[in-house]
Amino acid sequence: MLVLSVSRAEAFTMTTSASTAATHEGEEHAGNLAGRLNWLRAGVLGANDGIVSVAAIVVGVAGASTSTGAIATAGAAGLVGGAISMALGEYVSVSSQRDSQNALIEKERRELRDDPDAELAELTQLYRDQGLSEETAAAVAEELTKRDALKAHLAAELGIDEDEVVSPWHAAAASAAAFTIGAILPLLAMLLPPASIRIPVTFVAVLLALALTGAVGARIGGGSKARATLRVVVGGAAALAATFVIGMLLHTGGVA
Numbered sequence: 001m002l003v004l005s006v007s008r009a010e011a012f013t014m015t016t017s018a019s020t021a022a023t024h025e026g027e028e029h030a031g032n033l034a035g036r037l038n039w040l041r042a043g044v045l046g047a048n049d050g051i052v053s054v055a056a057i058v059v060g061v062a063g064a065s066t067s068t069g070a071i072a073t074a075g076a077a078g079l080v081g082g083a084i085s086m087a088l089g090e091y092v093s094v095s096s097q098r099d100s101q102n103a104l105i106e107k108e109r110r111e112l113r114d115d116p117d118a119e120l121a122e123l124t125q126l127y128r129d130q131g132l133s134e135e136t137a138a139a140v141a142e143e144l145t146k147r148d149a150l151k152a153h154l155a156a157e158l159g160i161d162e163d164e165v166v167s168p169w170h171a172a173a174a175s176a177a178a179f180t181i182g183a184i185l186p187l188l189a190m191l192l193p194p195a196s197i198r199i200p201v202t203f204v205a206v207l208l209a210l211a212l213t214g215a216v217g218a219r220i221g222g223g224s225k226a227r228a229t230l231r232v233v234v235g236g237a238a239a240l241a242a243t244f245v246i247g248m249l250l251h252t253g254g255v256a
Contacts, residue, residue, distance in 0.1 A: 044178075049179055050181065050182025051183065052235070054078045055202060056239045056242075057075055058075040063243070063250075065247075066195055075187040079183040087176035094167070126156045126157065182209070185209050
């Protein structure tokens with residue numbers, strides 16, 4: 001009966017795989033696609049942070065001073081400081097996540113070594129909880145255990161793939177790069193035009209860029225593009241207006 005269950009499970013898997021390959025050719029599945037989407041979403045958010053942060057700095061300084069040198073210095077400082085801060089924060093966060101994942105993997109490896117029978121029973125129960133019959137769950141658990149016990153338990157119990165443990169260095173570099181790319185736009189928009197129009201040009205360039213990042217972020221997350229775009233544009237406009245007003249008040253008060 002066990003052999004029959006395995007045969008049926010294999011036949012079902014082969015039929016399903018063939019059907020999936022025929023109808024979804026070229027489509028990515030499982031954690032690979034999810035991981036790429038998470039990286040892309042993080043990149044969009046990092047660029048958005050760079051746009052808003054540096055734009056707010058240069059607009060605020062421009063409200064207080066017409067000095068191109070002062071604006072460039074403040075903007076460059078904001079770009080470098082922000083990129084380092086983003087990279088450091090991402091490195092610390094992802095390092096903690098990586099340590100947790102490695103600890104869970106090591107714990108599972110130790111349990112498989114010390115009590116394989118109990119682990120097999122646990123894996124069987126997990127498949128039963130997903131709706132498989134006792135016989136099919138046992139057959140699947142035994143086959144996957146023979147193939148790669150650790151991988152099977154990590155996937156079923158923890159949703160972890162040992163080969164996809166995140167790298168804090170990659171995350172830090174990606175975060176810093178995304179922030180820098182976003183920050184360059186408002187800095188150039190403020191420095192390149194003539195002094196008489198640099199502030200309105202920066203406002204327009206920044207709001208258009210935020211509209212784009214909002215739409216891209218919504219597309220990645222599957223949400224409403226209109227709502228997402230409106231949120232980031234209104235938030236960015238508020239940040240620019242606030243820092244510009246503060247800069248004007250400081251200039252008017254003689255502080256700057």
